[in-house]
Amino acid sequence: MFWNSLILALNAIRRNLLRSFLTVLGIIIGVAAVITMVTIGRGATQSVSDQISAMGTNQLIIRPGQRRGSGSNTPKFRQKDVDLIQNQVSGIAGVAPYSTITANVIAQAKNYTTLITGTTNDFFTVGNWELQSGRKFQQAELKSGKASCILGTTVKNNLFGNENPEGRRVRIKQFTCEVIGVLKSKGQSTWGTDQDDTVVMPLKTVHRRLLGSLDIARIAVKVEDTNKITGAQREITELLRDSRRLPDNMENDFRVLDMRQIIKTLTGTTKVLTMLLGAVAAVSLLVGGIGIMNIMLVSVTERTKEIGIRLAIGALEKHVLMQFLIEAVVLSSIGGVLGLILATGLSVFGANLMGVPFLFDLRINILAFLFAASIGILFGFVPARRAARLNPIDALRHE
Amino acid sequence: MALIQFKNITKTYGTGDNAFPALKGLHLTIDEGEFLALMGPSGSGKSTTMNIAACLDTVTSGNYLFQNISVENLDTHQRTLLRRNFLGFIFQGFNLLPRSSALENVELPLIYRGDKIKERRSAAYEALEKVGLSDWRNHNPNELSGGQQQRVAIARAIVTNPKILLADEPTGNLDSQTSAEIMSLLTSLNQDSGVTIIMVTHEQEMADYASRVVHFLDGQIRT
Numbered sequence: 001m002f003w004n005s006l007i008l009a010l011n012a013i014r015r016n017l018l019r020s021f022l023t024v025l026g027i028i029i030g031v032a033a034v035i036t037m038v039t040i041g042r043g044a045t046q047s048v049s050d051q052i053s054a055m056g057t058n059q060l061i062i063r064p065g066q067r068r069g070s071g072s073n074t075p076k077f078r079q080k081d082v083d084l085i086q087n088q089v090s091g092i093a094g095v096a097p098y099s100t101i102t103a104n105v106i107a108q109a110k111n112y113t114t115l116i117t118g119t120t121n122d123f124f125t126v127g128n129w130e131l132q133s134g135r136k137f138q139q140a141e142l143k144s145g146k147a148s149c150i151l152g153t154t155v156k157n158n159l160f161g162n163e164n165p166e167g168r169r170v171r172i173k174q175f176t177c178e179v180i181g182v183l184k185s186k187g188q189s190t191w192g193t194d195q196d197d198t199v200v201m202p203l204k205t206v207h208r209r210l211l212g213s214l215d216i217a218r219i220a221v222k223v224e225d226t227n228k229i230t231g232a233q234r235e236i237t238e239l240l241r242d243s244r245r246l247p248d249n250m251e252n253d254f255r256v257l258d259m260r261q262i263i264k265t266l267t268g269t270t271k272v273l274t275m276l277l278g279a280v281a282a283v284s285l286l287v288g289g290i291g292i293m294n295i296m297l298v299s300v301t302e303r304t305k306e307i308g309i310r311l312a313i314g315a316l317e318k319h320v321l322m323q324f325l326i327e328a329v330v331l332s333s334i335g336g337v338l339g340l341i342l343a344t345g346l347s348v349f350g351a352n353l354m355g356v357p358f359l360f361d362l363r364i365n366i367l368a369f370l371f372a373a374s375i376g377i378l379f380g381f382v383p384a385r386r387a388a389r390l391n392p393i394d395a396l397r398h399e
Numbered sequence: 400m401a402l403i404q405f406k407n408i409t410k411t412y413g414t415g416d417n418a419f420p421a422l423k424g425l426h427l428t429i430d431e432g433e434f435l436a437l438m439g440p441s442g443s444g445k446s447t448t449m450n451i452a453a454c455l456d457t458v459t460s461g462n463y464l465f466q467n468i469s470v471e472n473l474d475t476h477q478r479t480l481l482r483r484n485f486l487g488f489i490f491q492g493f494n495l496l497p498r499s500s501a502l503e504n505v506e507l508p509l510i511y512r513g514d515k516i517k518e519r520r521s522a523a524y525e526a527l528e529k530v531g532l533s534d535w536r537n538h539n540p541n542e543l544s545g546g547q548q549q550r551v552a553i554a555r556a557i558v559t560n561p562k563i564l565l566a567d568e569p570t571g572n573l574d575s576q577t578s579a580e581i582m583s584l585l586t587s588l589n590q591d592s593g594v595t596i597i598m599v600t601h602e603q604e605m606a607d608y609a610s611r612v613v614h615f616l617d618g619q620i621r622t
Contacts, residue, residue, distance in 0.1 A: 314483030314511045
């Protein structure tokens with residue numbers, strides 16, 4: 001009986017090919033929209049979290065200043081704070097101080113303005129940086145504040161092109177500095193800044209020759225293990241409060257940020273956006289369902305006589321109900337399948353356009369298809385029941 | 400033996416001022432093996448009688464017995480089963496499904512009865528052979544003449560081996576020569592296979608083929 005109904009349904013659809021296609025179009029668009037939105041949204045979420053993870057997930061970033069406000073009046077950090085954290089907080093893999101200043105870098109006839117970062121070798125551990133060539137700083141260089149520098153790839157490309165800059169000298173303000181290495185490229189950060197657009201130097205060199213102070217703008221801490229992050233965060237907060245002699249009733253004048261929380265916040269935003277867009281797209285699926293109901297009602301009216309014949313020669317109500325229900329489900333399922341195909345194309349195209357990875361999500365594909373099919377049942381039921389409840393005498397007399 | 404009995408049956412369409420009494424106390428007994436013709440002007444109640452006999456319509460009052468079973472006490476589903484197993488229909492307008500071959504049309508009642516594909520194919524073929532159309536089994540109704548279409552409809556009606564064949568003006572759309580062919584086919588079905596036939600007709604010529612003629616007037620049998 002099921003197969004017969006299926007064949008009947010396919011025949012009915014074939015008989016009105018154009019009309020069936022236009023009916024199904026609503027479902028196709030709905031399914032394609034839902035899947036495309038969700039797939040691209042997931043890609044965007046993934047790319048956001050990938051980029052932040054590249055900076056190191058087991059990271060705590062310590063900045064001066066309160067949660068709100070600029071914090072410009074609050075004291076910066078000093079080397080003793082770095083030492084304190086290094087020596088007293090358990091379970092940490094590295095502590096990198098950062099002192100930054102924007103400066104013009106000159107090599108040969110070219111000059112380029114970039115961010116100078118003063119730090120230690122922990123910079124590599126904490127920030128997940130690797131060297132493309134050359135070497136890290138030697139202890140002596142760090143201690144004496146020697147004018148050695150490691151270039152980010154953007155700076156290297158701008159000043160030296162394809163040449164090997166190792167051993168060459170660059171001029172920054174009043175001093176010259178020997179290039180000892182080049183960082184491996186990391187590309188754009190989540191916030192759109194070019195992470196490779198920097199020159200790394202020993203902290204002392206930046207303090208003495210560029211800043212003229214011993215301030216440290218921020219400290220990044222890498223924790224050995226993800227489950228030690230919260231503990232480390234608390235320990236650091238207590239340490240710094242002590243060191244800054246903050247009374248109990250005063251708020252922290254610094255912040256200890258957990259990278260995971262930042263990831264959560266950012267991916268949370270894209271996830272909510274994805275859901276919202278998916279929900280809007282689902283509305284168009286619903287509209288498609290109403291289109292199916294409409295055309296099925298027309299079909300029932302057109303075929304009243306046929307229904308009458310079937311009922312007269314022994315079809316039960318459930319047979320007729322089944323026939324029209326299956327027709328509606330077949331229609332919406334065809335729409336679902338075409339929608340899946342269209343969605344894959346659109347997702348690949350859209351993901352490329354937006355520069356996010358294409359993540360095929362089997363679950364959302366199955367879900368959207370099942371949703372489309374059940375829309376067929378939902379909106380096909382009313383017309384099918386109307387057909388099944390027809391009075392055979394009236395139906396036979398219908399012209 | 401009485402196959403079906405109408406006992407004091409009334410049927411009223413509509414209610415209140417619009418009420419129209421189609422049957423006013425009908426008494427009729429039809430025996431197995433009869434070939435009955437129902438005649439009368441339109442609105443006299445013969446189509447209503449057919450619909451009640453076909454278990455398509457229900458009575459307002461009275462008692463309709465099919466093989467001594469009171470049909471009023473059956474629900475829609477049971478009436479459908481009764482119709483499916485014991486009754487065959489022939490209509491004035493043939494009422495074949497377009498875009499389905501003759502064989503598929505004949506097969507249809509067996510599909511709903513749930514027969515296996517092999518059995519119903521051969522049963523449909525046999526039925527078409529009985530009406531002399533087995534060579535035309537793969538043609539669609541629009542490729543067949545009116546007489547051929549009606550013969551396909553007859554094959555569809557007899558494929559379930561019904562006890563009763565209900566024919567509603569089976570020759571109404573046909574010329575006289577084709578009508579004669581259809582009537583002799585019905586007659587042979589009645590005499591050779593013993594199928595009881597109840598036929599509504601306007602034409603005396605066709606009624607002459609029947610073994611008994613009943614005349615209707617104003618919802619009652621004219622005596």
